[in-house]
Amino acid sequence: MVLISGHDGGTGASPMNSLKHAGTPWEIGLAETQQTLVLNGLRDRITVQVDGAMKTGRDVVVAALLGAEEYGFATAPLIVAGCVMMRVCHLDTCPVGVATQNPLLRQRFTGQAEHIVNYFRFVAQEVREHLAALGFRTLDDAIGHAELLDTDDAVTHWKAQGLDLTPVFAVPESPYGTARRRVRAQDHGLAEALDRTMVQLAEAALEDAHPVRLELPVRNVNRTVGTLLGSEVTRRYGGDGLPPDTIRVTLTGSAGQSLGAFLPKGVTIDMVGDANDYVGKGLSGGRIVVRPHPEATFAAEEQVIAGNVIAYGATGGEVYLRGLVGERFGVRNSGAVVVAEGVGDHAFEYMTGGRAVVLGPTGRNLAAGMSGGIAYVLDLDPKRVNRDMVEIQRPTDDDLKWLRETVQAHHDLTGSPVAASLLGDWTRRAAAFAKVMPRDYQRVLEAMRLARAEGRDVDAAIMEASRG
Numbered sequence: 177m178v179l180i181s182g183h184d185g186g187t188g189a190s191p192m193n194s195l196k197h198a199g200t201p202w203e204i205g206l207a208e209t210q211q212t213l214v215l216n217g218l219r220d221r222i223t224v225q226v227d228g229a230m231k232t233g234r235d236v237v238v239a240a241l242l243g244a245e246e247y248g249f250a251t252a253p254l255i256v257a258g259c260v261m262m263r264v265c266h267l268d269t270c271p272v273g274v275a276t277q278n279p280l281l282r283q284r285f286t287g288q289a290e291h292i293v294n295y296f297r298f299v300a301q302e303v304r305e306h307l308a309a310l311g312f313r314t315l316d317d318a319i320g321h322a323e324l325l326d327t328d329d330a331v332t333h334w335k336a337q338g339l340d341l342t343p344v345f346a347v348p349e350s351p352y353g354t355a356r357r358r359v360r361a362q363d364h365g366l367a368e369a370l371d372r373t374m375v376q377l378a379e380a381a382l383e384d385a386h387p388v389r390l391e392l393p394v395r396n397v398n399r400t401v402g403t404l405l406g407s408e409v410t411r412r413y414g415g416d417g418l419p420p421d422t423i424r425v426t427l428t429g430s431a432g433q434s435l436g437a438f439l440p441k442g443v444t445i446d447m448v449g450d451a452n453d454y455v456g457k458g459l460s461g462g463r464i465v466v467r468p469h470p471e472a473t474f475a476a477e478e479q480v481i482a483g484n485v486i487a488y489g490a491t492g493g494e495v496y497l498r499g500l501v502g503e504r505f506g507v508r509n510s511g512a513v514v515v516a517e518g519v520g521d522h523a524f525e526y527m528t529g530g531r532a533v534v535l536g537p538t539g540r541n542l543a544a545g546m547s548g549g550i551a552y553v554l555d556l557d558p559k560r561v562n563r564d565m566v567e568i569q570r571p572t573d574d575d576l577k578w579l580r581e582t583v584q585a586h587h588d589l590t591g592s593p594v595a596a597s598l599l600g601d602w603t604r605r606a607a608a609f610a611k612v613m614p615r616d617y618q619r620v621l622e623a624m625r626l627a628r629a630e631g632r633d634v635d636a637a638i639m640e641a642s643r644g
Contacts, residue, residue: 178213180205180244182228185251188259188275189266202228203242207344210243210320210356217352219243219320221362233302237310240318241325245357249296256295257287278639320356322347370394371404374425381423382408385442390425396452399432406439406462417461418442428469431455433483436464439493446589453483453502459490459512467498467590477517477536477594487514490530498590503539506532509549515586517594524551524612533582535594548617552579554598556610567618569611576606 183199206226213219226239227248236247255261258272265275273285303315312318322345330336347356366372374390381388394401402425409417422442431451439445439462447466456464468476481499488504490512503520506512510529518536525541528548535554543551544562552575558568571579580602587595598605623641627634 184229220355
């Protein structure tokens with residue numbers, strides 16, 4: 177699938193400069209995408225979707241004629257459900273109860289599913305009317321027929337004087353065929369995925385939770401390694417997964433993107449070599465270790481061991497990386513423990529939970545939008561921290577106890593000399609750690625602690641604290 181998202185629409189949490197000065201109309205992007213796919217013989221097996229403040233059946237038909245076969249609606253049905261576009265979605269103060277966790281405000285929500293259904297019935301009816309006027313029986317028949325768009329009124333308007341829109345509405349002829357929409361399925365090679373072998377070899381664990389140890393080579397063409405195996409664990413054992421380390425997979429080589437994506441409890445991937453982007457994406461309780469080969473002659477703490485966006489959206493589990501990683505380390509992490517020996521720009525971006533440990537240098541803009549979780553950084557440069565939502569603190573005794581246990585686990589699992597050096601002189605070296613703590617998160621944690629001590633309702637205390 178290819179998604180073209182226009183500059184209109186979008187979240188009510190967007191800053192005004194993004195609303196007014198970022199992006200281009202979906203019509204232009206869609207037209208160029210359709211032409212490129214057709215010219216390169218790819219259109220027949222790719223679905224094209226478009227969105228960006230679509231409201232009416234006319235928008236759908238125009239998008240179909242320009243080449244889209246799926247259409248995204250968000251703002252319009254949200255308004256049908258009761259949104260009044262106050263643009264405070266990120267402040268928890270929505271006056272009509274749409275975008276808020278405040279129970280008092282949520283009582284004001286009056287939307288009903290029937291309202292949304294009724295709205296889309298009107299959209300569908302308008303689509304049928306426009307298709308009939310164009311002489312088409314189905315929407316599929318209209319896809320890609322940009323030559324049927326009537327542009328005379330727009331082109332002859334005085335504001336468009338001298339503007340040539342011909343390239344936008346051109347319908348190219350492809351040497352590969354005449355398909356203007358998706359007409360056949362695409363073979364992604366999932367039948368040949370490395371995970372198929374892993375599932376077969378781990379059958380004993382999948383059947384009766386019997387511990388299994390696997391050793392396999394891996395190449396960077398093998399993407400999302402462990403995901404199909406993890407799906408089998410979840411399908412059979414639910415969200416609780418298996419006991420820790422029930423399935424342990426040792427991979428040797430270079431892993432492709434999304435190693436261990438959505439890995440559940442009970443599965444451990446020990447990657448000997450390196451990995452590409454998105455290691456541990458959506459991690460759901462499993463453990464991922466990435467370390468260089470024991471015979472490697474370089475200093476791992478000075479080399480990149482994994483790519484960008486590690487543990488994106490992780491909800492639980494552990495990631496231990498012996499070496500440097502790229503940008504956006506731990507972005508949107510909400511529950512996992514992640515350890516690396518150096519990170520790029522924008523680490524902990526939009527993090528909402530979990531804990532992160534960095535045993536080396538960091539890039540700029542650390543902790544941007546970080547509203548939850550805790551990060552511990554060795555020898556942190558305060559100038560590289562985005563302090564809009566966080567404070568830099570000294571770790572408490574409890575923090576240092578947890579840190580030592582985590583650094584010890586990192587050493588045990590990866591053989592890290594950096595971790596060994598820290599543990600060898602922990603009393604002195606621990607003083608070099610800084611604690612990155614979101615202000616609102618700290619207030620909520622304190623409210624929870626006091627509520628438990630006083631026997632009050634914890635959820636009520638959290639809501640009270642989150643509203644300041």
